[in-house]
Amino acid sequence: MKIIQASLEDISYLLRIPQRKPYGTMESNVKKALKVAIDDKDKILASIPVDLKDKGSELYTTLIDGKGGLQALITSIKKQDPDKVSLGLAASLDTVADLELLQASGLSFLLPQQYLNYPRLAGRGTVEITIEKADGSTFSAEAGGDQRKSATVQIVIDGYSAPLTAGNFAKLVTSGAYDGAKLNTVNQAVITEDGSGKVESVSVPLEVMPSGQFEPLYRTPLSVQDGELPVLPLSVYGAVAMAHSENSEEYSSPYQFFFYLYDKRNSGLGGLSFDEGQFxxxxxxxxxKDILGQIKTGDIIKSAKLIEGQDRLSLPVQNNNINEST
Structure with a gap:
Protein backbone atom coordinates (compact mmCIF):
# COMPACT_ATOMS: atom_id res chain seq x y z
CA MET A 1 0.00 0.00 0.00
CA LYS A 2 2.91 2.35 0.65
CA ILE A 3 3.99 2.24 -3.01
CA ILE A 4 0.44 3.08 -4.08
CA GLN A 5 0.24 5.89 -1.53
CA ALA A 6 3.62 7.35 -2.51
CA SER A 7 2.79 7.28 -6.24
CA LEU A 8 -0.46 9.15 -5.62
CA GLU A 9 1.01 11.65 -3.16
CA ASP A 10 3.60 12.69 -5.75
CA ILE A 11 0.71 13.95 -7.88
CA SER A 12 -0.20 16.46 -5.16
CA TYR A 13 3.07 18.24 -5.85
CA LEU A 14 2.73 17.99 -9.62
CA LEU A 15 -0.67 19.68 -9.42
CA ARG A 16 0.94 22.72 -7.78
CA ILE A 17 3.08 23.48 -10.83
CA PRO A 18 1.54 26.79 -11.94
CA GLN A 19 1.95 26.66 -15.72
CA ARG A 20 2.04 23.53 -17.88
CA LYS A 21 1.19 20.69 -15.56
CA PRO A 22 2.95 17.36 -16.29
CA TYR A 23 -0.18 15.31 -16.95
CA GLY A 24 1.89 12.59 -18.62
CA THR A 25 3.87 12.06 -15.43
CA MET A 26 0.66 12.08 -13.38
CA GLU A 27 -0.86 9.41 -15.62
CA SER A 28 2.28 7.27 -15.27
CA ASN A 29 2.09 7.58 -11.49
CA VAL A 30 -1.54 6.44 -11.38
CA LYS A 31 -0.89 3.57 -13.79
CA LYS A 32 2.00 2.46 -11.56
CA ALA A 33 -0.30 2.56 -8.52
CA LEU A 34 -3.01 0.69 -10.42
CA LYS A 35 -0.59 -2.04 -11.52
CA VAL A 36 0.67 -2.53 -7.97
CA ALA A 37 -2.91 -2.64 -6.66
CA ILE A 38 -3.91 -5.29 -9.20
CA ASP A 39 -0.73 -7.37 -8.93
CA ASP A 40 -0.80 -7.29 -5.11
CA LYS A 41 -4.54 -7.84 -4.69
CA ASP A 42 -4.16 -11.13 -2.81
CA LYS A 43 -1.43 -9.70 -0.57
CA ILE A 44 -3.48 -6.57 0.22
CA LEU A 45 -6.61 -8.51 1.13
CA ALA A 46 -4.66 -11.18 3.03
CA SER A 47 -3.34 -8.50 5.41
CA ILE A 48 -6.88 -7.61 6.53
CA PRO A 49 -8.37 -9.44 9.55
CA VAL A 50 -10.99 -12.09 8.71
CA ASP A 51 -13.86 -10.18 10.31
CA LEU A 52 -13.11 -7.17 8.08
CA LYS A 53 -12.60 -9.05 4.79
CA ASP A 54 -15.94 -7.98 3.28
CA LYS A 55 -15.27 -4.33 4.04
CA GLY A 56 -11.75 -4.70 2.66
CA SER A 57 -12.99 -6.25 -0.59
CA GLU A 58 -15.50 -3.44 -0.98
CA LEU A 59 -12.82 -0.78 -0.49
CA TYR A 60 -10.46 -2.58 -2.89
CA THR A 61 -13.13 -2.57 -5.61
CA THR A 62 -13.75 1.13 -4.96
CA LEU A 63 -10.02 1.85 -5.28
CA ILE A 64 -9.82 0.13 -8.67
CA ASP A 65 -13.14 0.84 -10.36
CA GLY A 66 -15.10 3.17 -8.09
CA LYS A 67 -16.28 6.68 -8.89
CA GLY A 68 -13.28 8.07 -7.02
CA GLY A 69 -10.97 5.20 -7.95
CA LEU A 70 -7.78 4.89 -9.95
CA GLN A 71 -9.44 4.18 -13.31
CA ALA A 72 -11.58 7.31 -12.94
CA LEU A 73 -8.51 9.30 -11.91
CA ILE A 74 -6.72 8.30 -15.12
CA THR A 75 -9.74 9.51 -17.12
CA SER A 76 -9.66 12.90 -15.35
CA ILE A 77 -5.94 13.23 -16.04
CA LYS A 78 -6.45 12.46 -19.73
CA LYS A 79 -9.01 15.30 -19.83
CA GLN A 80 -6.42 17.59 -18.18
CA ASP A 81 -8.95 18.98 -15.73
CA PRO A 82 -6.95 19.97 -12.62
CA ASP A 83 -10.02 20.38 -10.40
CA LYS A 84 -11.36 16.92 -11.21
CA VAL A 85 -7.87 15.45 -10.85
CA SER A 86 -7.56 17.03 -7.40
CA LEU A 87 -10.94 15.67 -6.28
CA GLY A 88 -10.24 12.22 -7.72
CA LEU A 89 -6.81 12.12 -6.12
CA ALA A 90 -8.25 12.99 -2.71
CA ALA A 91 -10.88 10.26 -3.08
CA SER A 92 -8.28 7.64 -4.05
CA LEU A 93 -6.00 8.60 -1.17
CA ASP A 94 -8.94 8.39 1.25
CA THR A 95 -9.67 4.86 0.04
CA VAL A 96 -6.01 3.89 0.41
CA ALA A 97 -6.07 5.29 3.95
CA ASP A 98 -9.23 3.32 4.77
CA LEU A 99 -7.62 0.12 3.49
CA GLU A 100 -4.50 0.76 5.56
CA LEU A 101 -6.65 1.21 8.65
CA LEU A 102 -8.17 -2.22 8.09
CA GLN A 103 -4.84 -3.95 7.66
CA ALA A 104 -3.17 -5.71 10.54
CA SER A 105 -1.80 -3.25 13.07
CA GLY A 106 1.87 -2.45 13.22
CA LEU A 107 4.41 -0.45 11.26
CA SER A 108 5.90 -1.56 7.96
CA PHE A 109 9.40 -0.64 9.18
CA LEU A 110 11.50 -1.07 12.30
CA LEU A 111 12.11 1.94 14.50
CA PRO A 112 15.74 2.74 15.33
CA GLN A 113 16.83 1.08 18.57
CA GLN A 114 17.31 4.38 20.40
CA TYR A 115 13.66 5.35 19.83
CA LEU A 116 11.94 2.15 20.97
CA ASN A 117 11.05 3.67 24.36
CA TYR A 118 9.04 6.52 22.88
CA PRO A 119 5.25 6.47 22.65
CA ARG A 120 4.22 5.54 19.11
CA LEU A 121 1.10 5.33 16.99
CA ALA A 122 1.03 2.35 14.62
CA GLY A 123 -1.58 3.61 12.17
CA ARG A 124 -3.92 6.58 12.03
CA GLY A 125 -6.06 8.20 14.67
CA THR A 126 -8.55 11.04 14.97
CA VAL A 127 -8.36 13.86 17.51
CA GLU A 128 -11.25 16.20 18.26
CA ILE A 129 -10.31 19.63 19.60
CA THR A 130 -12.88 22.04 21.02
CA ILE A 131 -11.76 25.67 20.91
CA GLU A 132 -13.40 28.42 22.94
CA LYS A 133 -13.37 32.16 22.37
CA ALA A 134 -11.70 33.98 25.25
CA ASP A 135 -13.02 37.50 24.63
CA GLY A 136 -16.72 36.74 24.55
CA SER A 137 -16.96 36.87 20.75
CA THR A 138 -18.25 34.01 18.61
CA PHE A 139 -17.20 31.76 15.75
CA SER A 140 -19.06 32.25 12.48
CA ALA A 141 -20.65 29.22 10.84
CA GLU A 142 -19.27 28.35 7.40
CA ALA A 143 -22.67 28.11 5.71
CA GLY A 144 -25.25 29.85 7.85
CA GLY A 145 -26.24 28.44 11.21
CA ASP A 146 -25.88 29.87 14.67
CA GLN A 147 -22.94 31.84 15.99
CA ARG A 148 -21.21 29.97 18.78
CA LYS A 149 -18.69 30.70 21.49
CA SER A 150 -16.91 27.38 20.97
CA ALA A 151 -16.24 25.29 17.88
CA THR A 152 -14.81 21.87 17.10
CA VAL A 153 -11.91 20.94 14.86
CA GLN A 154 -11.05 17.36 13.91
CA ILE A 155 -7.62 16.25 12.80
CA VAL A 156 -6.37 12.91 11.52
CA ILE A 157 -2.93 11.99 12.86
CA ASP A 158 -0.68 9.74 10.78
CA GLY A 159 1.37 7.17 12.63
CA TYR A 160 2.28 5.40 9.41
CA SER A 161 4.55 8.25 8.36
CA ALA A 162 5.29 9.90 11.74
CA PRO A 163 4.81 7.20 14.41
CA LEU A 164 6.82 8.88 17.18
CA THR A 165 5.43 12.38 16.68
CA ALA A 166 1.84 11.20 16.32
CA GLY A 167 2.30 8.83 19.26
CA ASN A 168 3.67 11.51 21.56
CA PHE A 169 0.88 13.90 20.56
CA ALA A 170 -1.77 11.21 21.15
CA LYS A 171 -0.25 10.50 24.58
CA LEU A 172 -0.42 14.19 25.50
CA VAL A 173 -4.02 14.40 24.29
CA THR A 174 -5.13 11.36 26.30
CA SER A 175 -3.46 12.74 29.42
CA GLY A 176 -5.39 16.02 29.10
CA ALA A 177 -2.22 18.03 28.54
CA TYR A 178 -3.85 20.43 26.07
CA ASP A 179 -7.07 21.03 27.98
CA GLY A 180 -7.08 24.73 28.85
CA ALA A 181 -4.07 25.57 26.67
CA LYS A 182 -3.98 29.07 25.20
CA LEU A 183 -3.51 29.63 21.48
CA ASN A 184 -1.49 32.28 19.68
CA THR A 185 -1.67 33.42 16.06
CA VAL A 186 1.70 34.06 14.40
CA ASN A 187 2.40 34.58 10.69
CA GLN A 188 0.63 31.68 8.94
CA ALA A 189 0.05 29.53 11.99
CA VAL A 190 -2.06 28.99 15.08
CA ILE A 191 0.26 27.67 17.77
CA THR A 192 -0.25 26.49 21.33
CA GLU A 193 1.45 28.19 24.24
CA ASP A 194 4.77 26.87 25.50
CA GLY A 195 3.84 24.09 27.88
CA SER A 196 7.26 23.78 29.51
CA GLY A 197 6.79 22.62 33.06
CA LYS A 198 3.04 22.17 32.59
CA VAL A 199 3.20 18.48 31.77
CA GLU A 200 5.72 15.66 31.89
CA SER A 201 6.88 15.23 28.31
CA VAL A 202 9.95 14.56 26.18
CA SER A 203 11.41 16.05 23.03
CA VAL A 204 10.80 13.76 20.07
CA PRO A 205 13.43 13.87 17.30
CA LEU A 206 12.54 15.68 14.09
CA GLU A 207 10.69 13.02 12.09
CA VAL A 208 10.16 13.40 8.33
CA MET A 209 9.43 10.63 5.83
CA PRO A 210 10.73 11.53 2.34
CA SER A 211 8.45 10.86 -0.60
CA GLY A 212 9.32 7.54 -2.24
CA GLN A 213 10.88 6.17 0.94
CA PHE A 214 9.30 3.74 3.37
CA GLU A 215 10.62 4.90 6.72
CA PRO A 216 11.17 8.32 8.29
CA LEU A 217 14.42 10.19 8.65
CA TYR A 218 15.25 11.34 12.16
CA ARG A 219 16.94 14.60 13.18
CA THR A 220 17.41 15.38 9.47
CA PRO A 221 15.40 18.07 7.63
CA LEU A 222 14.77 17.73 3.90
CA SER A 223 16.25 19.94 1.19
CA VAL A 224 13.34 20.92 -1.05
CA GLN A 225 15.76 22.82 -3.29
CA ASP A 226 17.44 19.48 -4.07
CA GLY A 227 14.13 17.83 -4.89
CA GLU A 228 13.47 16.19 -1.53
CA LEU A 229 9.77 16.24 -0.65
CA PRO A 230 7.98 14.82 2.41
CA VAL A 231 5.17 12.27 2.37
CA LEU A 232 3.29 14.57 4.77
CA PRO A 233 3.68 18.07 3.29
CA LEU A 234 3.42 21.22 5.35
CA SER A 235 2.07 23.10 2.33
CA VAL A 236 -1.57 22.24 3.02
CA TYR A 237 -4.07 24.50 4.78
CA GLY A 238 -4.72 22.92 8.16
CA ALA A 239 -1.56 20.79 8.29
CA VAL A 240 -0.64 19.97 11.90
CA ALA A 241 2.99 19.89 13.02
CA MET A 242 5.13 20.16 16.12
CA ALA A 243 7.12 23.33 16.73
CA HIS A 244 10.88 23.02 17.07
CA SER A 245 12.51 22.44 20.41
CA GLU A 246 13.93 25.66 21.81
CA ASN A 247 17.23 23.80 22.33
CA SER A 248 17.73 22.23 18.90
CA GLU A 249 15.96 22.19 15.54
CA GLU A 250 16.88 18.51 15.30
CA TYR A 251 14.14 17.90 17.86
CA SER A 252 10.50 18.86 18.11
CA SER A 253 9.05 20.71 21.05
CA PRO A 254 7.86 18.30 23.74
CA TYR A 255 4.49 20.10 23.81
CA GLN A 256 3.93 22.91 21.30
CA PHE A 257 2.08 22.09 18.10
CA PHE A 258 0.61 24.32 15.42
CA PHE A 259 -1.97 24.46 12.66
CA TYR A 260 -0.36 25.72 9.46
CA LEU A 261 -2.51 28.21 7.53
CA TYR A 262 -1.01 27.61 4.10
CA ASP A 263 -1.31 30.53 1.68
CA LYS A 264 -0.02 29.99 -1.84
CA ARG A 265 0.58 33.74 -2.19
CA ASN A 266 3.28 33.52 0.47
CA SER A 267 4.92 30.38 -0.88
CA GLY A 268 8.02 29.67 -2.89
CA LEU A 269 8.73 27.83 -6.11
CA GLY A 270 6.06 25.31 -7.04
CA GLY A 271 3.70 26.61 -4.38
CA LEU A 272 5.67 25.03 -1.54
CA SER A 273 6.09 26.62 1.86
CA PHE A 274 9.55 28.02 2.54
CA ASP A 275 9.56 25.76 5.63
CA GLU A 276 8.66 22.58 3.75
CA GLY A 277 10.54 19.58 5.10
CA GLN A 278 11.75 21.44 8.20
CA PHE A 279 9.06 20.42 10.72
CA LYS A 289 -11.01 24.22 8.60
CA ASP A 290 -13.19 27.32 8.49
CA ILE A 291 -12.61 27.73 12.22
CA LEU A 292 -8.82 27.98 11.99
CA GLY A 293 -8.80 31.41 10.36
CA GLN A 294 -11.13 32.76 13.05
CA ILE A 295 -8.90 31.82 15.98
CA LYS A 296 -7.34 34.78 17.77
CA THR A 297 -4.50 35.03 20.25
CA GLY A 298 -5.84 34.18 23.68
CA ASP A 299 -8.48 31.70 22.52
CA ILE A 300 -8.40 28.46 24.48
CA ILE A 301 -8.42 24.73 23.78
CA LYS A 302 -11.34 23.71 25.96
CA SER A 303 -10.66 20.02 25.40
CA ALA A 304 -8.74 17.64 23.15
CA LYS A 305 -9.80 14.00 22.83
CA LEU A 306 -8.47 10.99 20.93
CA ILE A 307 -11.76 9.71 19.53
CA GLU A 308 -10.30 7.04 17.24
CA GLY A 309 -7.02 5.14 17.27
CA GLN A 310 -6.58 4.35 20.97
CA ASP A 311 -5.93 0.71 20.07
CA ARG A 312 -2.98 1.75 17.88
CA LEU A 313 -1.25 3.81 20.56
CA SER A 314 1.66 2.10 22.35
CA LEU A 315 2.90 3.59 25.61
CA PRO A 316 6.15 1.98 26.79
CA VAL A 317 6.14 1.13 30.48
CA GLN A 318 9.55 2.70 31.05
CA ASN A 319 10.73 5.94 29.48
CA ASN A 320 13.93 6.21 31.49
CA ASN A 321 16.19 5.71 28.49
CA ILE A 322 14.68 8.41 26.33
CA ASN A 323 17.28 10.96 25.32
CA GLU A 324 15.93 14.48 25.36
CA SER A 325 17.46 17.23 23.25
CA THR A 326 20.23 19.18 24.84
Missing amino acids: SVFGYTIAG
Missing part, protein backbone atom coordinates in the same frame (compact mmCIF):
# COMPACT_ATOMS: atom_id res chain seq x y z
CA SER A 280 7.55 17.16 11.95
CA VAL A 281 4.16 17.20 10.23
CA PHE A 282 1.95 14.47 11.67
CA GLY A 283 -1.62 15.23 10.64
CA TYR A 284 -4.21 17.30 8.83
CA THR A 285 -7.42 19.10 9.70
CA ILE A 286 -10.35 17.14 8.26
CA ALA A 287 -13.25 19.07 9.81
CA GLY A 288 -13.54 22.66 10.98
Whole structure:
Protein backbone atom coordinates (compact mmCIF):
# COMPACT_ATOMS: atom_id res chain seq x y z
CA MET A 1 0.00 0.00 0.00
CA LYS A 2 2.91 2.35 0.65
CA ILE A 3 3.99 2.24 -3.01
CA ILE A 4 0.44 3.08 -4.08
CA GLN A 5 0.24 5.89 -1.53
CA ALA A 6 3.62 7.35 -2.51
CA SER A 7 2.79 7.28 -6.24
CA LEU A 8 -0.46 9.15 -5.62
CA GLU A 9 1.01 11.65 -3.16
CA ASP A 10 3.60 12.69 -5.75
CA ILE A 11 0.71 13.95 -7.88
CA SER A 12 -0.20 16.46 -5.16
CA TYR A 13 3.07 18.24 -5.85
CA LEU A 14 2.73 17.99 -9.62
CA LEU A 15 -0.67 19.68 -9.42
CA ARG A 16 0.94 22.72 -7.78
CA ILE A 17 3.08 23.48 -10.83
CA PRO A 18 1.54 26.79 -11.94
CA GLN A 19 1.95 26.66 -15.72
CA ARG A 20 2.04 23.53 -17.88
CA LYS A 21 1.19 20.69 -15.56
CA PRO A 22 2.95 17.36 -16.29
CA TYR A 23 -0.18 15.31 -16.95
CA GLY A 24 1.89 12.59 -18.62
CA THR A 25 3.87 12.06 -15.43
CA MET A 26 0.66 12.08 -13.38
CA GLU A 27 -0.86 9.41 -15.62
CA SER A 28 2.28 7.27 -15.27
CA ASN A 29 2.09 7.58 -11.49
CA VAL A 30 -1.54 6.44 -11.38
CA LYS A 31 -0.89 3.57 -13.79
CA LYS A 32 2.00 2.46 -11.56
CA ALA A 33 -0.30 2.56 -8.52
CA LEU A 34 -3.01 0.69 -10.42
CA LYS A 35 -0.59 -2.04 -11.52
CA VAL A 36 0.67 -2.53 -7.97
CA ALA A 37 -2.91 -2.64 -6.66
CA ILE A 38 -3.91 -5.29 -9.20
CA ASP A 39 -0.73 -7.37 -8.93
CA ASP A 40 -0.80 -7.29 -5.11
CA LYS A 41 -4.54 -7.84 -4.69
CA ASP A 42 -4.16 -11.13 -2.81
CA LYS A 43 -1.43 -9.70 -0.57
CA ILE A 44 -3.48 -6.57 0.22
CA LEU A 45 -6.61 -8.51 1.13
CA ALA A 46 -4.66 -11.18 3.03
CA SER A 47 -3.34 -8.50 5.41
CA ILE A 48 -6.88 -7.61 6.53
CA PRO A 49 -8.37 -9.44 9.55
CA VAL A 50 -10.99 -12.09 8.71
CA ASP A 51 -13.86 -10.18 10.31
CA LEU A 52 -13.11 -7.17 8.08
CA LYS A 53 -12.60 -9.05 4.79
CA ASP A 54 -15.94 -7.98 3.28
CA LYS A 55 -15.27 -4.33 4.04
CA GLY A 56 -11.75 -4.70 2.66
CA SER A 57 -12.99 -6.25 -0.59
CA GLU A 58 -15.50 -3.44 -0.98
CA LEU A 59 -12.82 -0.78 -0.49
CA TYR A 60 -10.46 -2.58 -2.89
CA THR A 61 -13.13 -2.57 -5.61
CA THR A 62 -13.75 1.13 -4.96
CA LEU A 63 -10.02 1.85 -5.28
CA ILE A 64 -9.82 0.13 -8.67
CA ASP A 65 -13.14 0.84 -10.36
CA GLY A 66 -15.10 3.17 -8.09
CA LYS A 67 -16.28 6.68 -8.89
CA GLY A 68 -13.28 8.07 -7.02
CA GLY A 69 -10.97 5.20 -7.95
CA LEU A 70 -7.78 4.89 -9.95
CA GLN A 71 -9.44 4.18 -13.31
CA ALA A 72 -11.58 7.31 -12.94
CA LEU A 73 -8.51 9.30 -11.91
CA ILE A 74 -6.72 8.30 -15.12
CA THR A 75 -9.74 9.51 -17.12
CA SER A 76 -9.66 12.90 -15.35
CA ILE A 77 -5.94 13.23 -16.04
CA LYS A 78 -6.45 12.46 -19.73
CA LYS A 79 -9.01 15.30 -19.83
CA GLN A 80 -6.42 17.59 -18.18
CA ASP A 81 -8.95 18.98 -15.73
CA PRO A 82 -6.95 19.97 -12.62
CA ASP A 83 -10.02 20.38 -10.40
CA LYS A 84 -11.36 16.92 -11.21
CA VAL A 85 -7.87 15.45 -10.85
CA SER A 86 -7.56 17.03 -7.40
CA LEU A 87 -10.94 15.67 -6.28
CA GLY A 88 -10.24 12.22 -7.72
CA LEU A 89 -6.81 12.12 -6.12
CA ALA A 90 -8.25 12.99 -2.71
CA ALA A 91 -10.88 10.26 -3.08
CA SER A 92 -8.28 7.64 -4.05
CA LEU A 93 -6.00 8.60 -1.17
CA ASP A 94 -8.94 8.39 1.25
CA THR A 95 -9.67 4.86 0.04
CA VAL A 96 -6.01 3.89 0.41
CA ALA A 97 -6.07 5.29 3.95
CA ASP A 98 -9.23 3.32 4.77
CA LEU A 99 -7.62 0.12 3.49
CA GLU A 100 -4.50 0.76 5.56
CA LEU A 101 -6.65 1.21 8.65
CA LEU A 102 -8.17 -2.22 8.09
CA GLN A 103 -4.84 -3.95 7.66
CA ALA A 104 -3.17 -5.71 10.54
CA SER A 105 -1.80 -3.25 13.07
CA GLY A 106 1.87 -2.45 13.22
CA LEU A 107 4.41 -0.45 11.26
CA SER A 108 5.90 -1.56 7.96
CA PHE A 109 9.40 -0.64 9.18
CA LEU A 110 11.50 -1.07 12.30
CA LEU A 111 12.11 1.94 14.50
CA PRO A 112 15.74 2.74 15.33
CA GLN A 113 16.83 1.08 18.57
CA GLN A 114 17.31 4.38 20.40
CA TYR A 115 13.66 5.35 19.83
CA LEU A 116 11.94 2.15 20.97
CA ASN A 117 11.05 3.67 24.36
CA TYR A 118 9.04 6.52 22.88
CA PRO A 119 5.25 6.47 22.65
CA ARG A 120 4.22 5.54 19.11
CA LEU A 121 1.10 5.33 16.99
CA ALA A 122 1.03 2.35 14.62
CA GLY A 123 -1.58 3.61 12.17
CA ARG A 124 -3.92 6.58 12.03
CA GLY A 125 -6.06 8.20 14.67
CA THR A 126 -8.55 11.04 14.97
CA VAL A 127 -8.36 13.86 17.51
CA GLU A 128 -11.25 16.20 18.26
CA ILE A 129 -10.31 19.63 19.60
CA THR A 130 -12.88 22.04 21.02
CA ILE A 131 -11.76 25.67 20.91
CA GLU A 132 -13.40 28.42 22.94
CA LYS A 133 -13.37 32.16 22.37
CA ALA A 134 -11.70 33.98 25.25
CA ASP A 135 -13.02 37.50 24.63
CA GLY A 136 -16.72 36.74 24.55
CA SER A 137 -16.96 36.87 20.75
CA THR A 138 -18.25 34.01 18.61
CA PHE A 139 -17.20 31.76 15.75
CA SER A 140 -19.06 32.25 12.48
CA ALA A 141 -20.65 29.22 10.84
CA GLU A 142 -19.27 28.35 7.40
CA ALA A 143 -22.67 28.11 5.71
CA GLY A 144 -25.25 29.85 7.85
CA GLY A 145 -26.24 28.44 11.21
CA ASP A 146 -25.88 29.87 14.67
CA GLN A 147 -22.94 31.84 15.99
CA ARG A 148 -21.21 29.97 18.78
CA LYS A 149 -18.69 30.70 21.49
CA SER A 150 -16.91 27.38 20.97
CA ALA A 151 -16.24 25.29 17.88
CA THR A 152 -14.81 21.87 17.10
CA VAL A 153 -11.91 20.94 14.86
CA GLN A 154 -11.05 17.36 13.91
CA ILE A 155 -7.62 16.25 12.80
CA VAL A 156 -6.37 12.91 11.52
CA ILE A 157 -2.93 11.99 12.86
CA ASP A 158 -0.68 9.74 10.78
CA GLY A 159 1.37 7.17 12.63
CA TYR A 160 2.28 5.40 9.41
CA SER A 161 4.55 8.25 8.36
CA ALA A 162 5.29 9.90 11.74
CA PRO A 163 4.81 7.20 14.41
CA LEU A 164 6.82 8.88 17.18
CA THR A 165 5.43 12.38 16.68
CA ALA A 166 1.84 11.20 16.32
CA GLY A 167 2.30 8.83 19.26
CA ASN A 168 3.67 11.51 21.56
CA PHE A 169 0.88 13.90 20.56
CA ALA A 170 -1.77 11.21 21.15
CA LYS A 171 -0.25 10.50 24.58
CA LEU A 172 -0.42 14.19 25.50
CA VAL A 173 -4.02 14.40 24.29
CA THR A 174 -5.13 11.36 26.30
CA SER A 175 -3.46 12.74 29.42
CA GLY A 176 -5.39 16.02 29.10
CA ALA A 177 -2.22 18.03 28.54
CA TYR A 178 -3.85 20.43 26.07
CA ASP A 179 -7.07 21.03 27.98
CA GLY A 180 -7.08 24.73 28.85
CA ALA A 181 -4.07 25.57 26.67
CA LYS A 182 -3.98 29.07 25.20
CA LEU A 183 -3.51 29.63 21.48
CA ASN A 184 -1.49 32.28 19.68
CA THR A 185 -1.67 33.42 16.06
CA VAL A 186 1.70 34.06 14.40
CA ASN A 187 2.40 34.58 10.69
CA GLN A 188 0.63 31.68 8.94
CA ALA A 189 0.05 29.53 11.99
CA VAL A 190 -2.06 28.99 15.08
CA ILE A 191 0.26 27.67 17.77
CA THR A 192 -0.25 26.49 21.33
CA GLU A 193 1.45 28.19 24.24
CA ASP A 194 4.77 26.87 25.50
CA GLY A 195 3.84 24.09 27.88
CA SER A 196 7.26 23.78 29.51
CA GLY A 197 6.79 22.62 33.06
CA LYS A 198 3.04 22.17 32.59
CA VAL A 199 3.20 18.48 31.77
CA GLU A 200 5.72 15.66 31.89
CA SER A 201 6.88 15.23 28.31
CA VAL A 202 9.95 14.56 26.18
CA SER A 203 11.41 16.05 23.03
CA VAL A 204 10.80 13.76 20.07
CA PRO A 205 13.43 13.87 17.30
CA LEU A 206 12.54 15.68 14.09
CA GLU A 207 10.69 13.02 12.09
CA VAL A 208 10.16 13.40 8.33
CA MET A 209 9.43 10.63 5.83
CA PRO A 210 10.73 11.53 2.34
CA SER A 211 8.45 10.86 -0.60
CA GLY A 212 9.32 7.54 -2.24
CA GLN A 213 10.88 6.17 0.94
CA PHE A 214 9.30 3.74 3.37
CA GLU A 215 10.62 4.90 6.72
CA PRO A 216 11.17 8.32 8.29
CA LEU A 217 14.42 10.19 8.65
CA TYR A 218 15.25 11.34 12.16
CA ARG A 219 16.94 14.60 13.18
CA THR A 220 17.41 15.38 9.47
CA PRO A 221 15.40 18.07 7.63
CA LEU A 222 14.77 17.73 3.90
CA SER A 223 16.25 19.94 1.19
CA VAL A 224 13.34 20.92 -1.05
CA GLN A 225 15.76 22.82 -3.29
CA ASP A 226 17.44 19.48 -4.07
CA GLY A 227 14.13 17.83 -4.89
CA GLU A 228 13.47 16.19 -1.53
CA LEU A 229 9.77 16.24 -0.65
CA PRO A 230 7.98 14.82 2.41
CA VAL A 231 5.17 12.27 2.37
CA LEU A 232 3.29 14.57 4.77
CA PRO A 233 3.68 18.07 3.29
CA LEU A 234 3.42 21.22 5.35
CA SER A 235 2.07 23.10 2.33
CA VAL A 236 -1.57 22.24 3.02
CA TYR A 237 -4.07 24.50 4.78
CA GLY A 238 -4.72 22.92 8.16
CA ALA A 239 -1.56 20.79 8.29
CA VAL A 240 -0.64 19.97 11.90
CA ALA A 241 2.99 19.89 13.02
CA MET A 242 5.13 20.16 16.12
CA ALA A 243 7.12 23.33 16.73
CA HIS A 244 10.88 23.02 17.07
CA SER A 245 12.51 22.44 20.41
CA GLU A 246 13.93 25.66 21.81
CA ASN A 247 17.23 23.80 22.33
CA SER A 248 17.73 22.23 18.90
CA GLU A 249 15.96 22.19 15.54
CA GLU A 250 16.88 18.51 15.30
CA TYR A 251 14.14 17.90 17.86
CA SER A 252 10.50 18.86 18.11
CA SER A 253 9.05 20.71 21.05
CA PRO A 254 7.86 18.30 23.74
CA TYR A 255 4.49 20.10 23.81
CA GLN A 256 3.93 22.91 21.30
CA PHE A 257 2.08 22.09 18.10
CA PHE A 258 0.61 24.32 15.42
CA PHE A 259 -1.97 24.46 12.66
CA TYR A 260 -0.36 25.72 9.46
CA LEU A 261 -2.51 28.21 7.53
CA TYR A 262 -1.01 27.61 4.10
CA ASP A 263 -1.31 30.53 1.68
CA LYS A 264 -0.02 29.99 -1.84
CA ARG A 265 0.58 33.74 -2.19
CA ASN A 266 3.28 33.52 0.47
CA SER A 267 4.92 30.38 -0.88
CA GLY A 268 8.02 29.67 -2.89
CA LEU A 269 8.73 27.83 -6.11
CA GLY A 270 6.06 25.31 -7.04
CA GLY A 271 3.70 26.61 -4.38
CA LEU A 272 5.67 25.03 -1.54
CA SER A 273 6.09 26.62 1.86
CA PHE A 274 9.55 28.02 2.54
CA ASP A 275 9.56 25.76 5.63
CA GLU A 276 8.66 22.58 3.75
CA GLY A 277 10.54 19.58 5.10
CA GLN A 278 11.75 21.44 8.20
CA PHE A 279 9.06 20.42 10.72
CA SER A 280 7.55 17.16 11.95
CA VAL A 281 4.16 17.20 10.23
CA PHE A 282 1.95 14.47 11.67
CA GLY A 283 -1.62 15.23 10.64
CA TYR A 284 -4.21 17.30 8.83
CA THR A 285 -7.42 19.10 9.70
CA ILE A 286 -10.35 17.14 8.26
CA ALA A 287 -13.25 19.07 9.81
CA GLY A 288 -13.54 22.66 10.98
CA LYS A 289 -11.01 24.22 8.60
CA ASP A 290 -13.19 27.32 8.49
CA ILE A 291 -12.61 27.73 12.22
CA LEU A 292 -8.82 27.98 11.99
CA GLY A 293 -8.80 31.41 10.36
CA GLN A 294 -11.13 32.76 13.05
CA ILE A 295 -8.90 31.82 15.98
CA LYS A 296 -7.34 34.78 17.77
CA THR A 297 -4.50 35.03 20.25
CA GLY A 298 -5.84 34.18 23.68
CA ASP A 299 -8.48 31.70 22.52
CA ILE A 300 -8.40 28.46 24.48
CA ILE A 301 -8.42 24.73 23.78
CA LYS A 302 -11.34 23.71 25.96
CA SER A 303 -10.66 20.02 25.40
CA ALA A 304 -8.74 17.64 23.15
CA LYS A 305 -9.80 14.00 22.83
CA LEU A 306 -8.47 10.99 20.93
CA ILE A 307 -11.76 9.71 19.53
CA GLU A 308 -10.30 7.04 17.24
CA GLY A 309 -7.02 5.14 17.27
CA GLN A 310 -6.58 4.35 20.97
CA ASP A 311 -5.93 0.71 20.07
CA ARG A 312 -2.98 1.75 17.88
CA LEU A 313 -1.25 3.81 20.56
CA SER A 314 1.66 2.10 22.35
CA LEU A 315 2.90 3.59 25.61
CA PRO A 316 6.15 1.98 26.79
CA VAL A 317 6.14 1.13 30.48
CA GLN A 318 9.55 2.70 31.05
CA ASN A 319 10.73 5.94 29.48
CA ASN A 320 13.93 6.21 31.49
CA ASN A 321 16.19 5.71 28.49
CA ILE A 322 14.68 8.41 26.33
CA ASN A 323 17.28 10.96 25.32
CA GLU A 324 15.93 14.48 25.36
CA SER A 325 17.46 17.23 23.25
CA THR A 326 20.23 19.18 24.84
